Every structure is written in C-alpha cells, then in structure tokens.
Amino acid sequence: ETGVTQSPTHLIKTRGQQxxxxxxxxxxxxxxxxxxxxxxxGPQFIFQYYREEExxxxxxxxxxxxxxxxxxxxxxxxxxxxxxxxxLYLCASRPGQGALEQFFGPGTRLTVL
Amino acid sequence: GExxxxxxxxxxREGDSSVINCTYTDSSSTYLYWYKQEPGAGLQLLxxxxxxxxxxxxxxxxxLLNKKDKHLSLRIADTQTGDSAxxxxxxxxxSGGGADGLTFGKxxxxxxQP
Numbered sequence: 513e514t515g516v517t518q519s520p521t522h523l524i525k526t527r528g529q530q531x532x533x534x535x536x537x538x539x540x541x542x543x544x545x546x547x548x549x550x551x552x553x554g555p556q557f558i559f560q561y562y563r564e565e566e567x568x569x570x571x572x573x574x575x576x577x578x579x580x581x582x583x584x585x586x587x588x589x590x591x592x593x594x595x596x597x598x599x600l601y602l603c604a605s606r607p608g609q610g611a612l613e614q615f616f617g618p619g620t621r622l623t624v625l
Numbered sequence: 626g627e628x629x630x631x632x633x634x635x636x637x638r639e640g641d642s643s644v645i646n647c648t649y650t651d652s653s654s655t656y657l658y659w660y661k662q663e664p665g666a667g668l669q670l671l672x673x674x675x676x677x678x679x680x681x682x683x684x685x686x687x688x689l690l691n692k693k694d695k696h697l698s699l700r701i702a703d704t705q706t707g708d709s710a711x712x713x714x715x716x717x718x719x720s721g722g723g724a725d726g727l728t729f730g731k732x733x734x735x736x737x738q739p
Contacts, residue, residue, distance in 0.1 A: 514667065545726055554629070554713050555668070557726025568724025602667055609724070612656065616667030 514538065516605050516617035524623045525593050533588045533620045537605030544586040545614065546578060549600040561586055562609055590622075598624045629730035631714055636736040643701040645733045647714030650695065654716040657690060658727065659699045662711045671699070671712075701735075709737045 515538035525531050537544050543562045547555035557570035561580035575591040584605070590597055600621050604614035628650045637643045649657070655676050660668040674681045674688045674697075681688045687700040701708055711732040718725060 514669075516667070547726070552731065554715075554729030554731045555727070557728070560724055560726060562724075568726060570726055604668075609719075612673060613670050614727075616669070618665065618667045 514615040514617065516603060516615050518601075518603055518617040518620050520620060521618070522621045522623075524625065526625050527593055527595060529593050529624075530589065530591045531593060531622060533590075533601050533603075533622070535586045535588070535603035535605075535617060537584050537586065537603070538607075538615050541605035541607050541615070542584050543606050543609050543611070544580055544584065545604045546586070546588045547602040547604065548572075548597075549602060549619070550596075551599070555602055558588070567609075593624045595624050598622060629714055629716055629728055631712075631730035631733045633731065634734045634736065636738060637704050638738045639704060639706060641704055643699075643704045643708065643735055645699045645701075645712050645714075645735065647697040647699075647730055648695055649697065649714070649716050649728075651716060651718070651728070652695070653718050654695075655719070656717050657688075657697050658715040658717075659686075659688065659697075660713040660715060660729075662713065662732070668713065704735075704737060706737050706739075709735060711735070 517536045545560040546558040549555040560568040564580045579587045600619040602619045604616045658673040659671045685702045689698045714730040715727040
C-alpha cells in the first residue's frame with residue numbers, strides 16, 4: 513500500500529465520450545504525475561502537477577487535461593475518447609519536485625469501445 | 626527521442642540469480658530506476674542509481690551501470706516465487722522524473738520455475 517488511491521478501478525466508455533479519473537495522493541505530497549500504460553507497454557508520462565499548476569507534459573494531445581486541488585488530489589480528464597485511449601492510467605505522488613521516489617496508485621483501467 | 630529497451634521475458638529457477646538488462650539512449654539521463662509491477666498493483670520503486678555511480682547494492686538487489694555503453698542491469702540474488710512480476714527500467718534527467726517525467730521500458734516479465 514502506497515497511500516495513493518485512484519477511482520474508479522475500472523471504467524468502460526464509448527468512442528467520443530469524455531472521462532474523468534481521480535487520484536488521492538499520499539498525505540503531504542504536493543506533486544502528482546499521471547501516466548498511461550497500454551497493454552504490454554511501459555507507462556508513458558502524460559503530465560505533472562505541482563501546487564495546482566501543470567509544470568510538465570509528455571507527448572499527449574490537449575484533449576488530455578488535468579486539475580490539482582488545494583488538498584493536492586488530482587483529476588485526469590480525457591475528451592473525445594478514442595479506441596487507443598484504452599489503457600491503465602496511473603497516478604503517482606511525491607512530497608516535492610526534487611523527491612526521487614514516486615508512489616504509484618493501483619491505476620484505473622479504462623476501456624473504450 | 627529517448628528510448629529504453631528491455632527484453633520481454635526472463636525465466637529462472639527458484640534459488641538462482643536473475644539478471645535483467647536494459648539499454649537507454651538518452652546521454653543526459655541522470656537517474657536510472659528499477660520498478661516492479663505485480664498483477665493488479667501499481668509500480669513499486671525497487672532501487673535507483675545516479676549516473677555518476679557504477680554499482681549499487683541493496684540486500685538481494687545489485688544494480689550495475691555502464692554509462693559508456695548506456696547499459697543498466699538488475700541482479701536479484703536467490704530468486705524467490707514472490708519475485709515473479711514485471712520489472713521496468715526507467716530513466717530521467719531530473720530527480721524523481723522532474724517536469725519531464727520518467728521514460729520507461731516495456732518491462733521484463735520475470736518467470737520463476739520451481
């Protein structure tokens with residue numbers, strides 16, 4: 513148990529819909545990152561939030577957006593879902609931008625039909 | 626762009642040593658990591674090494690880094706059934722991934738034979 517929780521655990525959506533995934537970071541962790549892990553692949557970095565601001569982004573289109581709240585919990589929003597968005601979405605938190613260890617949640621499995 | 630390569634499967638007998646290999650392309654990689662992923666669980670950081678180090682040992686785990694060849698390995702001594710998992714190699718320029726995040730390989734499935 514890392515203290516990072518994600519909801520929901522599983523989700524099924526259809527192409528074109530929008531989805532919101534949630535992450536509750538470990539207490540005191542002000543930095544949250546989101547990763548997409550397609551089946552059989554390693555996680556790919558989507559973006560990072562630090563103190564409610566996005567301060568880093570991987571190679572993902574603008575329809576992937578996020579929020580971080582004052583309590584440092586976070587949301588990942590994906591608009592106009594595509595079949596290729598089917599994946600495990602992982603969030604990871606750490607106590608600061610300089611901290612080496614990221615604590616990963618168990619992920620949300622998104623299936624797009 | 627950055628790339629991290631790993632072989633997909635490794636099968637070892639219980640009690641033997643496992644050696645998982647990784648190569649990376651980004652010469653500005655500063656931190657290199659090994660993560661473990663068990664079914665239904667998130668990623669767990671096993672160990673990391675700074676690029677100015679050659680070796681790091683932590684109990685049953687030994688990490689070797691050849692910076693010239695951009696080659697990283699993880700040795701697990703006395704492999705047990707509980708070590709069965711997917712092992713990911715990852716690299717970053719900043720600590721903890723920084724604002725650019727971690728770049729992961731595709732993972733090596735470690736299979737333990739009784």
